[in-house]
Amino acid sequence: MAETIRAFIAIELSGQIKETIRNFQERLKPLGCDVSWVKPENAHLTLKFLGDVKIKMIPSVTETLANSCRDLRFFDTTLTQPGVFPDLRHPRVVWIGLDDTEGKLGQLAGSLETALGNIGFRKEKRNFRAHITVGRIRALKNVTQLCDAIKGFTVPSGIKQSVGQITLFKSTLTPQGPVYEPLSQSKPG
Ligand code: 2AM
Numbered sequence: 401m402a403e404t405i406r407a408f409i410a411i412e413l414s415g416q417i418k419e420t421i422r423n424f425q426e427r428l429k430p431l432g433c434d435v436s437w438v439k440p441e442n443a444h445l446t447l448k449f450l451g452d453v454k455i456k457m458i459p460s461v462t463e464t465l466a467n468s469c470r471d472l473r474f475f476d477t478t479l480t481q482p483g484v485f486p487d488l489r490h491p492r493v494v495w496i497g498l499d500d501t502e503g504k505l506g507q508l509a510g511s512l513e514t515a516l517g518n519i520g521f522r523k524e525k526r527n528f529r530a531h532i533t534v535g536r537i538r539a540l541k542n543v544t545q546l547c548d549a550i551k552g553f554t555v556p557s558g559i560k561q562s563v564g565q566i567t568l569f570k571s572t573l574t575p576q577g578p579v580y581e582p583l584s585q586s587k588p589g
Contacts, residue, residue, distance in 0.1 A: 402417070404452040406571045407583070409512060412446035413532065414561055417479055418443060421534050424482060424553055428494070433546045434539040435494065442580055445498060447509045447566060450521060458568075460519055462584045465566060468515045470589035472543050474564035475504050479555050485499060485531075488547045492538075493527065495531035498561060505530045505563065512566075564588060 413421075418440040425437050453461065480497035500506055509528040517523050539542065570581045 404492045405455060405458075406573070407450040407458075407461070408446055408569050408571060409448040409450065409504045410569055411561070412562055412565070412566055412567055412582075413443055415447065416559055417532070417561055420479060420555060420559055421532065424496060424555075425534060428535070428546060428549055431542055431549060433537065433542045435535040435537050435546070436577075437535045438533055439577065442578065443534060444569070444580070445530065445532055445561075445569075447505075448512045448516060448521075448524065450516070457519075458583065460569060461516070462586070464515045465512070465517055465568060465584070465586040468511050469564045469566060470584040471511075472508065472588040474562060474588060475502075476504060476560050476562050477504075477507050478557075479559040479561065480524060481555050482534075482550050482553055483531075484537075484547065484550060485529075491535075491543055491547055492537050493533055494535035494537065494546075494550065495533050496555060498530040498532065500530040508563070508566075525561075 421443050422440040425440070429437070478499045480499050482494065482496045484491035485493040495526050498505065503556050513523060513587045549561065563588045565585050569585050572579045
């Protein structure tokens with residue numbers, strides 16, 4: 401069987417954003433919900449989840465990312481308010497948003513989707529939503545309190561994230577949680 405690695409493409413986050421995520425989680429943790437919290441140092445904005453990739457495909461993934469980045473111009477986005485997927489009545493994923501009112505993040509994710517589709521990766525069926533997952537709800541325990549606290553949390557305004565580099569990550573699932581390792585970084589041309 402071919403050797404594979406689990407991989408995804410993401411934007412790495414600033415220290416200030418990770419600190420905001422930590423503060424948000426600290427507000428929610430005492431509510432006693434059954435949530436798997438993302439370690440703030442591991443938090444990222446996923447642009448494309450690749451799943452299991454044959455190791456011999458990695459160079460062509462890296463080349464595709466470099467080509468997709470060639471036309472990218474640096475831009476800034478800002479942190480927006482938190483929310484849940486799929487909705488407040490059935491919360492499964494707790495996230496904090498990144499502003500994409502100009503659609504630049506969506507365009508970046510879309511161009512990666514197309515370029516990676518051309519080398520055989522399956523297209524994502526869900527529409528891109530610019531979000532940072534901060535927790536995954538394991539069981540519906542105390543979720544009303546959790547959702548109230550999420551609605552009541554205000555992310556400070558003006559927390560910036562520059563988008564000028566995308567990272568290909570290897571993800572290793574361990575009993576202590578996922579371990580992410582950057583494999584390559586692509587910057588605008
Ligand atoms: P998320 O931020 O939207 O939750 C690394 O595992 C990242 O890949 C996760 O942060 C998650 O993005 C995304 N991911 C993991 N498993 C996935 C799957 N089966 N389908 C789509 N995205 C997935």
